[in-house]
Amino acid sequence: xxxxxxxxxxxxxxxxxxxxxxxxxxxxxxxxxxxxxxxxxxxxxxxxxxxxxxxxxxxxxxxxxxxxxxxxxxxxxxxxxxxxxxxxxxxxxxxxxxxxxxxxxxxxxxxxxxxxxxxxxxxxxxxxxxxxxxxxxxxxxxxxxxxxxxxxxxxxxxxxxxxxxxxxxxxxxxxxxxxxxxxxxxxxxxxxxxxxxxxxxxxxxxxxxxxxxxxxxxxxxxxxxxxxxxxxxxxxxxxxxxxxxxxxxxxxxxxxxxxxxxxxxxxxxxxxxxxxxxxxxxxxxxxxxxxxxxxxxxxxxxxxxxxxxxxxxxxxxxxxxxxxxxxxxxxxxxxxxxxxxxxxxxxxxxxxxxxxxxxxxxxxxxxxxxxxxxxxxxxxxxxxxxxxxxxxxxxxxxxxxxxxxxxxxxxxxxxxxxxxxxxxxxxxxxxxxxxxxxxxxxxxxxxxxxxxxxxxxxxxxxxxxxxxxxxxxxxxxxxxxxxxxxxxxxxxxxxxxxxxxxxxxxxxxxxxxxxxxxxxxxxxxxxxxxxxxxxxxxxxxxxxxxxxxxxxxxxxxxxxxxxxxxxxxxxxxxxxxxxxxxxxxxxxxxxxxxxxxxxxxxxxxxxxxxxxxxxxxxxxxxxxxx
Numbered sequence: 247x248x249x250x251x252x253x254x255x256x257x258x259x260x261x262x263x264x265x266x267x268x269x270x271x272x273x274x275x276x277x278x279x280x281x282x283x284x285x286x287x288x289x290x291x292x293x294x295x296x297x298x299x300x301x302x303x304x305x306x307x308x309x310x311x312x313x314x315x316x317x318x319x320x321x322x323x324x325x326x327x328x329x330x331x332x333x334x335x336x337x338x339x340x341x342x343x344x345x346x347x348x349x350x351x352x353x354x355x356x357x358x359x360x361x362x363x364x365x366x367x368x369x370x371x372x373x374x375x376x377x378x379x380x381x382x383x384x385x386x387x388x389x390x391x392x393x394x395x396x397x398x399x400x401x402x403x404x405x406x407x408x409x410x411x412x413x414x415x416x417x418x419x420x421x422x423x424x425x426x427x428x429x430x431x432x433x434x435x436x437x438x439x440x441x442x443x444x445x446x447x448x449x450x451x452x453x454x455x456x457x458x459x460x461x462x463x464x465x466x467x468x469x470x471x472x473x474x475x476x477x478x479x480x481x482x483x484x485x486x487x488x489x490x491x492x493x494x495x496x497x498x499x500x501x502x503x504x505x506x507x508x509x510x511x512x513x514x515x516x517x518x519x520x521x522x523x524x525x526x527x528x529x530x531x532x533x534x535x536x537x538x539x540x541x542x543x544x545x546x547x548x549x550x551x552x553x554x555x556x557x558x559x560x561x562x563x564x565x566x567x568x569x570x571x572x573x574x575x576x577x578x579x580x581x582x583x584x585x586x587x588x589x590x591x592x593x594x595x596x597x598x599x600x601x602x603x604x605x606x607x608x609x610x611x612x613x614x615x616x617x618x619x620x621x622x623x624x625x626x627x628x629x630x631x632x633x634x635x636x637x638x639x640x641x642x643x644x645x646x647x648x649x650x651x652x653x654x655x656x657x658x659x660x661x662x663x664x665x666x667x668x669x670x671x672x673x674x675x676x677x678x679x680x681x682x683x684x685x686x687x688x689x690x691x692x693x694x695x696x697x698x699x700x701x702x703x704x705x706x707x708x709x710x711x712x713x714x715x716x717x718x719x720x721x722x723x724x725x726x727x728x729x730x731x732x733x734x735x736x737x738x739x740x741x742x743x744x745x746x747x748x749x750x751x752x753x754x755x756x757x758x759x760x761x762x763x764x765x766x767x768x769x770x771x772x773x774x775x776x777x778x779x780x781x782x783x784x785x786x787x788x789x790x791x792x793x794x795x796x797x798x799x800x801x802x803x804x805x806x807x808x809x810x811x812x813x814x815x816x817x818x819x820x821x822x823x824x825x826x827x828x829x830x831x832x833x834x835x836x837x838x839x840x841x842x843x844x845x846x847x848x849x850x851x852x853x854x855x856x857x858x859x860x861x862x863x864x865x866x867x868x869x870x871x872x
Contacts, residue, residue, distance in 0.1 A: 454510065770817070
C-alpha cells in the first residue's frame with residue numbers, strides 16, 4: 247500500500263478519533279498530536295496504532311496522544327484546516343472530570359507545549375553563543391554577539407508574555423487582556439524600580455523580586471487563572487452593547503493592582519519555595535537524584551508525568567539562572583539512542599533496522615518518542631537497558647555538579663549550555679560529556695548482550711493460488727477458549743466493517759445461546775467498559791483479547807449487562823465476566839453476535855480459528871501461533 251499523504255493521514259486520524267464533533271482541542275509537541283476528546287471510548291485506538299504514519303497512541307494525563315514523529319507539524323496543520331480548529335482551543339464545551347493529577351498534567355502541558363519548540367531553538371543558540379565566546383570566536387563587545395544574544399535571550403526575558411497567551415487559552419480567558427496584564431508586570435520602569443521598595447498602590451506596598459517579573463513562570467499562571475473568573479464577573483455586570491470595552495477595562499483595572507499587591511508576591515513565594523524544595527531534595531544526594539531521574543525519565547514521559555517537572559526546571563532557571571535537573575536527563579535521552587543503535591546492528595528485520603537507525607538519530611537530537619514507542623519499548627529488553635544506562639549517566643552527571651544555563655530540549659546540542667555563564671558558579675562540562683557517553687555505551691552493550699525477543703517470521707508460499715504459513719518447529723501455540731456457548735461465525739461474516747475487515751485484529755465471532763461471558767484464558771482484566779458490552783483481557787503470555795458483546799450495544803448504556811469483575815482482576819479460564827440478557831438485546835433491535843479479537847495480532851505469526859459450526863463455553867476457539 248502506498249504511503250498516505252500528510253493530508254490523507256490527517257483526515258484518517260480525525261475520522262478514527264471520532265470526528266470533529268468529538269475533538270475538544272488539539273495541540274502538538276515535538277512528536278505528538280495531543281487531543282482532548284469529548285469521549286475517548288469512541289476513538290478507534292487499535293486502528294490508529296496500526297495506521298501507517300502513526301507510531302503509537304498514548305492515553306495519559308487526560309489527553310489522547312497520537313505519536314507521529316518529528317514531522318508532526320506536517321500532520322497537525324492539515325487537521326487544523328480540515329476541522330476548522332485553531333490554537334484558541336475548543337469546538338465543544340469541555341466535560342469536567344478526572345482526578346487532580348490528570349487535570350494538573352493537562353493544564354501544564356497545555357500551557358508549555360505550544361512554545362517548547364521556540365524554547366528549544368533559543369536554548370541551542372544560547373549554548374553555541376556561549377561556546378563561541380569561551381573559544382574567543384566572538385567578543386562580547388561585538389555587535390554580532392549582542393544581536394545573537396538578543397535572539398537567544400529575549401524570549402526567556404519576556405517568557406511571561408508567552409505564558410500569558412497559552413495560559414489564557416487553557417483557562418479560557420481573553421489572551422490579549424492577559425497580554426496587557428503581563429505587559430504591565432514587565433514594564434521597563436516597573437522592573438527598574440523592583441529593588442527600590444518605593445512602589446506602592448494607594449499606600450499598599452509592592453513587593454517584588456530584584457528582577458521584577460521578567461522570566462517568571464508561576465505568578466503568570468496564577469494571575470491568568472484568577473483573570474478567567476474576573477472576566478466572567480465583568481461579562482455579567484457589563485451591558486451587552488458595552489462589553490467589548492467594559493470587560494477588558496474592568497478586568498485590567500482589577501487584575502493589574504491585584505497581581506502587583508497579592509497574586510504576584512504569592513506566586514513568587516511559591517516559586518521560591520518550589521526551588522528551595524527541589525534544591526533540598528537534590529542536595530540530599532545528587533547521585534541518588536541523578537540515578538532516579540536518569541533511570542525513570544522515559545517512564546515519566548510515557549505516563550505524562552514529566553510535565554509536572556518542566557515548570558521546576560524553568561523555575562530553577564529564573565530563580566538561580568541555572569538548572570541542575572536538565573543535565574541529569576541527558577544520559578536518559580542518549581541511552582535510548584545507544585539501545586536503538588544496538589537493535590539496528592542486531593536485528594535481521596529490515597523494517598525494524600531502518601526504524602532503529604532513524605530512532606537513533608532522532609534521540610541524539612532529543613526526540614525519543616519514535617525511539618521508545620517504535621523500537622526499544624516493544625522489544626522490552628532494549629528499553630530496560632536504556633533505563634539502566636540513563637540511571638548510571640544521570641548519577642555521574644548530577645554527582646559531578648553539572649549545571650544547565652539555558653532552557654530547551656534535552657539533546658546533544660544541550661552540551662554547550664553546560665558552560666558556566668555566571669562568575670563564581672562552576673559546572674563540569676567534561677563530566678557532563680563523560681556521563682552522557684557512559685550512558686550511551688552501557689545501553690548499547692547491554693542491548694547487544696541481552697538481545698531481545700526473536701524476530702517473528704512468517705513465510706508465505708504461493709502454489710497455484712494457495713498460500714500457507716511455514717511455522718518453525720519450536721514455535722509455541724496458545725489455545726483461546728470460547729467465552730460463550732453458541733454458533734461460531736467467521737469474523738469476515740460479521741456485519742460490521744471494523745470487525746470483518748480485520749482492522750482490530752484476527753479472531754472469530756459467536757452468536758450466543760447462553761447469556762454468560764466467561765474468561766477464555768488466564769490473565770488480567772485490562773479493560774471493562776462501563777456499559778458492560780466489551781471486556782479486554784491480557785493473557786499471562788501477553789495475548790490481548792477483546793470480547794465485544796453484540797453490535798452497537800454501547801447504545802444500551804449498560805441496560806441488560808451485569809458486570810461481574812473489575813479492571814486489574816486476575817482471572818482463570820471459565821471465570822464469569824459478564825451476565826447478559828440476550829432477549830432484552832434482541833428486543834431492543836440489536837445483534838447479539840460477539841466478536842472475540844486478538845488485538846495485538848501483528849505480534850504473532852498467526853491467529854487461526856477452528857472449522858466448527860457450534861461451540862460450548864470452555865472449548866477451544868482460536869489458536870495463537872507465537
